[in-house]
Amino acid sequence: MPELPEITLSKDYLDATSLNKKITAIDFLHTGGLQAPKDEFLKALKGNAFTGSHRLGKYLVIETTGDKVLVMHFGMTGKIEYYRNQEPPKYSRVIFSFEDNDHLAYVCRRKLGKLFLAEGLQDFRERQELGKDALELKEKEFLELLKDKSGSIKGVLTDQHVMAGIGNVYSDEMLYQCKIHPKTKTGKLSEKEQKQLFKKMKSVLETAIKKEGVRDDFPDSFLIKHRKEGDDCPKCEGKIKQIKVSGRSTYFCPSCQKEQK
Incomplete structure (x- = not known):
């Protein structure tokens, strides 16, 4: 989409x-x-x-x-x-x-x-009942939106009522760049992790605009070029895995993105 x-x-x-x-x-x-x-x-x-x-x-x-x-x-x-x-x-x-x-x-x-x-x-x-456009959010607004959220961070990022514009592909990319497991409960993220996620949200969306959405043109360090079960992680020796999070097909690297217990 x-x-x-x-x-x-x-x-x-x-x-x-x-x-x-x-x-x-x-x-x-x-x-x-x-x-x-x-x-x-x-x-x-x-x-x-x-x-x-x-x-x-x-x-x-x-x-x-x-x-x-x-x-x-x-x-x-x-x-x-x-x-x-x-x-x-x-x-x-x-x-x-x-x-x-x-x-x-x-x-x-x-x-x-x-x-x-x-x-x-x-x-x-x-x-x-749409949230604010994701690229127009300020860091303070972003942190406030995450406050008191109890669901997975993947679910929050893709909830258009919270913030508008982020879907499956780019939410996976943001979390991958931050080494955050997509099932991580939003409330368990530290303020440092939340601020890093805000920065990566901005940079991932801006990179996608600059590259006009052409996946082959994205940096080699991006997950978007490896969205396939069993593909090599571009940052470690791990293998990309596909799971369901909030009802969505989700790609991540289990080695880079450790699940919090």
């Missing part, structure tokens, strides 16, 4: 291709992901233009010249694709056509993505 870094790339892509162009038509090829009636999307967006965008964790919030914002969630396989003078991309679900005859397609192969309308970013965040 696209996580915070991938949403950053989608934001940059939309800003570079699709702003300040009047929307002349919207084709709904699949309506299953619409979180409001189709007519409401037409009323809110047709005749208006996209004017800017914001990242909110795993959501892309798009401002318009109208009185609503469009919010995209990409599910497991979603993306946006800008095109001209060609057939719509495969698995296009909604197509926005502009006055210059160019198009922006919301593409979602597995149909798990969702499109929302909201009054604004803050309105949407409150309605969805």
Whole structure:
């Protein structure tokens, strides 16, 4: 599933291709992901233009010249694709056509993505009960969020109500870089470990953005290039193991990331 870094790339892509162009038509090829009636999307967006965008964790919030914002969630396989003078991309679900005859397609192969309308970013965040975007957190805020949490640290990092944007892949990476076992109870982490985790959270997400999510381009010391049961740990002689934590497939190195008893 696209996580915070991938949403950053989608934001940059939309800003570079699709702003300040009047929307002349919207084709709904699949309506299953619409979180409001189709007519409401037409009323809110047709005749208006996209004017800017914001990242909110795993959501892309798009401002318009109208009185609503469009919010995209990409599910497991979603993306946006800008095109001209060609057939719509495969698995296009909604197509926005502009006055210059160019198009922006919301593409979602597995149909798990969702499109929302909201009054604004803050309105949407409150309605969805989302935490603050992970990269916008300050250290003090991060430490406060971990306070009194009793579940696994992996579960806390991936809880979108606590902080928005971190999913399976990058939570595993952050914990690996800190040598913290993913099942570790959050309350057992020392303040030093929590502060280290905050720094690694920032650095992992920023590295992912810089590398545009291309796993082969990540540093050799990153777990992301070794997310396979039995693969060699890039930092020791251990073997990568897969387990379930908070219902999620989780990869870690048992030699580097000792489980606290």
